[in-house]
Amino acid sequence: MSNFFKNLFKKLNISTEVSTRDKKLLLLLCSFLLIIAAYYLVFTRVDAKNEKHEVEIVKLEKQVKDLEEKTKNKDKYLEDTKDYTSKTEEILSNYSSGSSKAYIINFLNTVESSTGVWIKSAAFETANPIYTFGILNSSNPASTTSYETDMVGYSNSLSIAYEADYNKWKNFISYVNSYFSKNTIDNISSSYDASSNIVSGTMTISMYYITSTDREFKESTYDFIRGKDNLFMENVDTTQSVTVSD
Numbered sequence: 001m002s003n004f005f006k007n008l009f010k011k012l013n014i015s016t017e018v019s020t021r022d023k024k025l026l027l028l029l030c031s032f033l034l035i036i037a038a039y040y041l042v043f044t045r046v047d048a049k050n051e052k053h054e055v056e057i058v059k060l061e062k063q064v065k066d067l068e069e070k071t072k073n074k075d076k077y078l079e080d081t082k083d084y085t086s087k088t089e090e091i092l093s094n095y096s097s098g099s100s101k102a103y104i105i106n107f108l109n110t111v112e113s114s115t116g117v118w119i120k121s122a123a124f125e126t127a128n129p130i131y132t133f134g135i136l137n138s139s140n141p142a143s144t145t146s147y148e149t150d151m152v153g154y155s156n157s158l159s160i161a162y163e164a165d166y167n168k169w170k171n172f173i174s175y176v177n178s179y180f181s182k183n184t185i186d187n188i189s190s191s192y193d194a195s196s197n198i199v200s201g202t203m204t205i206s207m208y209y210i211t212s213t214d215r216e217f218k219e220s221t222y223d224f225i226r227g228k229d230n231l232f233m234e235n236v237d238t239t240q241s242v243t244v245s246d
Contacts (some may be wrong), residue, residue, distance in 0.1 A: 010205070035108040096181035096209035098217030099127060099156050106220035107179075108160070117164035120200075127209075129157040151212040157186075158205045166192070169199040182208040 015245070070077060101124060108119050131153035164172060169190070176183055183205055190201035211217070 001082060010119050024046075064089060092215070094180070094182050095153075096207075096217075097215035099154065099207060100219060102220045104156070104158060107207070111172065111175060114163070115171040115175050116168040117162050120161040122161075123159045124169055125157040125159075127154045129153065130155045149212065150216075151210055153179055153208065153210050156207045156209070158207060159202065160205070161200075161202050163200040166196050166199055174201075176205060 104122075104124055108122055111117060112119055120208060129152050133149045133151040133153075135148045162169075162172065173185070176185060186206050187204040188201065189203075190199050192199050
Protein backbone atom coordinates (compact mmCIF):
# COMPACT_ATOMS: atom_id res chain seq x y z
CA MET A 1 0.00 0.00 0.00
CA SER A 2 2.84 2.42 0.86
CA ASN A 3 4.54 1.66 -2.48
CA PHE A 4 1.30 2.49 -4.24
CA PHE A 5 1.20 5.98 -2.72
CA LYS A 6 4.88 6.50 -3.42
CA ASN A 7 4.41 5.63 -7.10
CA LEU A 8 1.29 7.81 -7.23
CA PHE A 9 3.09 10.81 -5.71
CA LYS A 10 6.04 10.21 -8.11
CA LYS A 11 3.73 10.20 -11.19
CA LEU A 12 2.00 13.36 -9.95
CA ASN A 13 5.42 14.89 -9.31
CA ILE A 14 4.55 15.42 -5.62
CA SER A 15 7.51 15.37 -3.30
CA THR A 16 7.09 13.45 -0.04
CA GLU A 17 10.31 14.59 1.45
CA VAL A 18 10.12 17.11 4.31
CA SER A 19 12.69 19.80 4.33
CA THR A 20 14.75 20.69 7.38
CA ARG A 21 12.95 24.02 7.57
CA ASP A 22 9.53 22.34 7.57
CA LYS A 23 10.67 19.89 10.20
CA LYS A 24 11.71 22.80 12.41
CA LEU A 25 8.36 24.50 11.84
CA LEU A 26 6.45 21.30 12.70
CA LEU A 27 8.57 20.79 15.80
CA LEU A 28 7.94 24.38 16.84
CA LEU A 29 4.21 23.97 16.26
CA CYS A 30 4.08 20.75 18.29
CA SER A 31 6.03 22.39 21.09
CA PHE A 32 3.65 25.32 21.07
CA LEU A 33 0.62 23.01 21.20
CA LEU A 34 2.15 21.03 24.07
CA ILE A 35 2.82 24.24 25.99
CA ILE A 36 -0.78 25.38 25.48
CA ALA A 37 -2.16 21.98 26.56
CA ALA A 38 0.07 21.88 29.65
CA TYR A 39 -0.81 25.46 30.53
CA TYR A 40 -4.52 24.74 30.14
CA LEU A 41 -4.37 21.64 32.33
CA VAL A 42 -2.26 23.30 35.03
CA PHE A 43 -4.26 26.53 34.92
CA THR A 44 -7.56 24.66 35.25
CA ARG A 45 -6.35 22.77 38.32
CA VAL A 46 -4.81 25.87 39.87
CA ASP A 47 -7.94 27.88 39.15
CA ALA A 48 -10.10 25.20 40.83
CA LYS A 49 -7.80 25.21 43.86
CA ASN A 50 -7.91 29.01 43.94
CA GLU A 51 -11.71 28.98 43.98
CA LYS A 52 -11.66 26.46 46.82
CA HIS A 53 -9.10 28.54 48.70
CA GLU A 54 -11.16 31.68 48.16
CA VAL A 55 -14.18 29.98 49.75
CA GLU A 56 -12.03 28.90 52.68
CA ILE A 57 -10.56 32.38 52.99
CA VAL A 58 -14.03 33.97 53.12
CA LYS A 59 -15.06 31.44 55.76
CA LEU A 60 -11.92 32.02 57.83
CA GLU A 61 -12.22 35.79 57.52
CA LYS A 62 -15.75 35.51 58.85
CA GLN A 63 -14.56 33.40 61.78
CA VAL A 64 -11.69 35.79 62.48
CA LYS A 65 -14.07 38.73 62.51
CA ASP A 66 -16.39 36.86 64.85
CA LEU A 67 -13.53 35.91 67.18
CA GLU A 68 -12.21 39.47 67.18
CA GLU A 69 -15.68 40.69 68.14
CA LYS A 70 -15.92 38.09 70.89
CA THR A 71 -12.47 38.94 72.20
CA LYS A 72 -13.36 42.61 72.23
CA ASN A 73 -16.53 41.91 74.25
CA LYS A 74 -15.16 38.95 76.23
CA ASP A 75 -15.96 40.37 79.68
CA LYS A 76 -19.50 41.29 78.64
CA TYR A 77 -20.13 37.82 77.18
CA LEU A 78 -18.82 36.12 80.31
CA GLU A 79 -21.04 38.28 82.49
CA ASP A 80 -24.06 37.68 80.24
CA THR A 81 -23.42 33.93 80.25
CA LYS A 82 -23.25 33.95 84.04
CA ASP A 83 -26.47 35.95 84.20
CA TYR A 84 -28.31 33.69 81.71
CA THR A 85 -27.12 30.57 83.53
CA SER A 86 -28.41 31.98 86.80
CA LYS A 87 -31.77 32.86 85.24
CA THR A 88 -32.05 29.41 83.66
CA GLU A 89 -31.38 27.72 86.99
CA GLU A 90 -33.91 30.02 88.64
CA ILE A 91 -36.58 29.06 86.10
CA LEU A 92 -35.80 25.34 86.37
CA SER A 93 -35.94 25.55 90.17
CA ASN A 94 -39.67 26.23 89.81
CA TYR A 95 -40.15 22.76 88.38
CA SER A 96 -39.58 19.42 90.02
CA SER A 97 -37.01 17.17 88.33
CA GLY A 98 -39.41 14.23 88.20
CA SER A 99 -42.55 12.66 89.60
CA SER A 100 -43.92 9.35 90.84
CA LYS A 101 -46.86 8.06 92.85
CA ALA A 102 -44.74 8.28 96.00
CA TYR A 103 -43.89 11.90 95.13
CA ILE A 104 -47.57 12.79 94.65
CA ILE A 105 -48.58 11.03 97.88
CA ASN A 106 -45.89 12.99 99.69
CA PHE A 107 -47.26 16.20 98.13
CA LEU A 108 -50.76 15.41 99.39
CA ASN A 109 -49.40 14.49 102.81
CA THR A 110 -47.58 17.82 102.95
CA VAL A 111 -50.73 19.64 101.89
CA GLU A 112 -52.69 18.09 104.76
CA SER A 113 -50.01 18.72 107.39
CA SER A 114 -49.35 22.31 106.22
CA THR A 115 -52.92 23.52 105.71
CA GLY A 116 -55.09 21.24 107.86
CA VAL A 117 -57.30 20.29 104.92
CA TRP A 118 -58.55 16.72 104.72
CA ILE A 119 -57.84 14.99 101.39
CA LYS A 120 -60.69 12.51 101.29
CA SER A 121 -59.65 10.80 98.05
CA ALA A 122 -57.20 11.20 95.19
CA ALA A 123 -56.86 9.84 91.66
CA PHE A 124 -53.67 9.97 89.58
CA GLU A 125 -53.31 10.00 85.82
CA THR A 126 -50.32 8.97 83.72
CA ALA A 127 -47.92 11.85 83.11
CA ASN A 128 -47.83 13.21 79.56
CA PRO A 129 -44.86 14.91 77.84
CA ILE A 130 -45.97 18.37 76.75
CA TYR A 131 -42.70 19.90 75.57
CA THR A 132 -39.40 18.52 74.25
CA PHE A 133 -36.54 21.01 74.32
CA GLY A 134 -34.44 19.06 71.76
CA ILE A 135 -31.86 20.97 69.66
CA LEU A 136 -31.33 24.65 70.32
CA ASN A 137 -29.64 26.63 67.55
CA SER A 138 -27.14 29.32 68.43
CA SER A 139 -28.41 32.90 68.20
CA ASN A 140 -25.00 33.93 66.84
CA PRO A 141 -25.37 34.42 63.04
CA ALA A 142 -21.67 33.64 62.55
CA SER A 143 -21.92 30.33 64.37
CA THR A 144 -23.03 26.97 63.05
CA THR A 145 -23.09 25.43 66.53
CA SER A 146 -26.24 23.92 67.98
CA TYR A 147 -26.88 22.81 71.53
CA GLU A 148 -28.73 19.59 72.20
CA THR A 149 -30.49 18.82 75.47
CA ASP A 150 -32.54 15.86 76.64
CA MET A 151 -34.83 17.98 78.84
CA VAL A 152 -38.52 17.11 78.54
CA GLY A 153 -41.46 18.88 80.19
CA TYR A 154 -44.29 16.78 81.64
CA SER A 155 -47.75 17.42 83.01
CA ASN A 156 -49.39 15.13 85.57
CA SER A 157 -53.09 15.49 86.37
CA LEU A 158 -54.32 14.90 89.92
CA SER A 159 -57.99 14.80 90.96
CA ILE A 160 -58.84 15.11 94.66
CA ALA A 161 -61.84 15.40 96.96
CA TYR A 162 -61.26 17.63 100.01
CA GLU A 163 -62.90 18.97 103.16
CA ALA A 164 -61.81 21.72 105.56
CA ASP A 165 -63.07 24.72 107.47
CA TYR A 166 -63.18 28.00 105.57
CA ASN A 167 -59.81 29.41 106.71
CA LYS A 168 -57.98 26.13 106.12
CA TRP A 169 -59.59 25.93 102.69
CA LYS A 170 -58.18 29.36 101.79
CA ASN A 171 -54.76 28.27 103.04
CA PHE A 172 -55.10 25.14 100.92
CA ILE A 173 -55.73 27.16 97.73
CA SER A 174 -52.81 29.47 98.51
CA TYR A 175 -50.49 26.54 99.27
CA VAL A 176 -51.21 24.78 95.97
CA ASN A 177 -50.68 27.98 93.95
CA SER A 178 -47.41 28.86 95.71
CA TYR A 179 -45.91 25.36 95.91
CA PHE A 180 -42.19 25.32 95.01
CA SER A 181 -42.86 23.18 91.94
CA LYS A 182 -45.20 24.61 89.32
CA ASN A 183 -48.84 23.61 89.84
CA THR A 184 -52.07 24.91 88.34
CA ILE A 185 -55.63 24.47 89.55
CA ASP A 186 -57.45 23.49 86.36
CA ASN A 187 -60.87 22.90 87.88
CA ILE A 188 -62.45 23.35 91.31
CA SER A 189 -65.90 22.83 92.79
CA SER A 190 -66.87 23.64 96.36
CA SER A 191 -69.86 23.87 98.65
CA TYR A 192 -70.00 25.79 101.94
CA ASP A 193 -71.95 24.75 105.04
CA ALA A 194 -72.48 27.93 107.07
CA SER A 195 -73.65 26.04 110.15
CA SER A 196 -70.38 24.10 110.45
CA ASN A 197 -68.12 26.54 108.55
CA ILE A 198 -67.00 23.58 106.40
CA VAL A 199 -66.03 23.77 102.73
CA SER A 200 -65.98 20.55 100.71
CA GLY A 201 -65.61 19.78 97.05
CA THR A 202 -63.31 18.48 94.32
CA MET A 203 -60.26 19.88 92.57
CA THR A 204 -58.17 18.99 89.51
CA ILE A 205 -54.52 19.96 89.75
CA SER A 206 -51.88 19.83 87.00
CA MET A 207 -48.39 19.20 88.35
CA TYR A 208 -45.51 20.12 86.04
CA TYR A 209 -41.94 18.85 86.05
CA ILE A 210 -38.86 18.81 83.79
CA THR A 211 -36.65 15.76 83.47
CA SER A 212 -33.02 15.65 82.33
CA THR A 213 -29.91 13.58 82.91
CA ASP A 214 -28.44 16.71 84.49
CA ARG A 215 -31.34 16.99 86.95
CA GLU A 216 -31.33 14.27 89.59
CA PHE A 217 -34.72 13.15 90.85
CA LYS A 218 -34.83 11.97 94.45
CA GLU A 219 -37.68 9.63 95.25
CA SER A 220 -39.83 10.56 98.24
CA THR A 221 -39.24 8.52 101.39
CA TYR A 222 -41.46 8.02 104.41
CA ASP A 223 -40.71 7.35 108.05
CA PHE A 224 -43.77 5.33 108.97
CA ILE A 225 -44.39 3.87 112.42
CA ARG A 226 -44.43 0.17 111.82
CA GLY A 227 -47.31 -1.92 113.20
CA LYS A 228 -47.13 -4.78 115.69
CA ASP A 229 -47.57 -8.43 114.90
CA ASN A 230 -50.55 -8.51 117.27
CA LEU A 231 -52.19 -5.23 118.18
CA PHE A 232 -54.35 -6.90 120.85
CA MET A 233 -51.43 -8.34 122.80
CA GLU A 234 -49.65 -5.01 123.38
CA ASN A 235 -49.24 -4.30 127.12
CA VAL A 236 -51.64 -7.08 128.10
CA ASP A 237 -51.38 -8.55 131.60
CA THR A 238 -51.67 -12.27 130.98
CA THR A 239 -51.90 -13.05 134.74
CA GLN A 240 -55.47 -11.75 134.87
CA SER A 241 -58.46 -13.44 133.35
CA VAL A 242 -62.03 -12.46 132.70
CA THR A 243 -64.89 -14.89 133.00
CA VAL A 244 -67.80 -14.35 130.63
CA SER A 245 -71.06 -16.02 131.50
CA ASP A 246 -73.30 -17.51 128.87
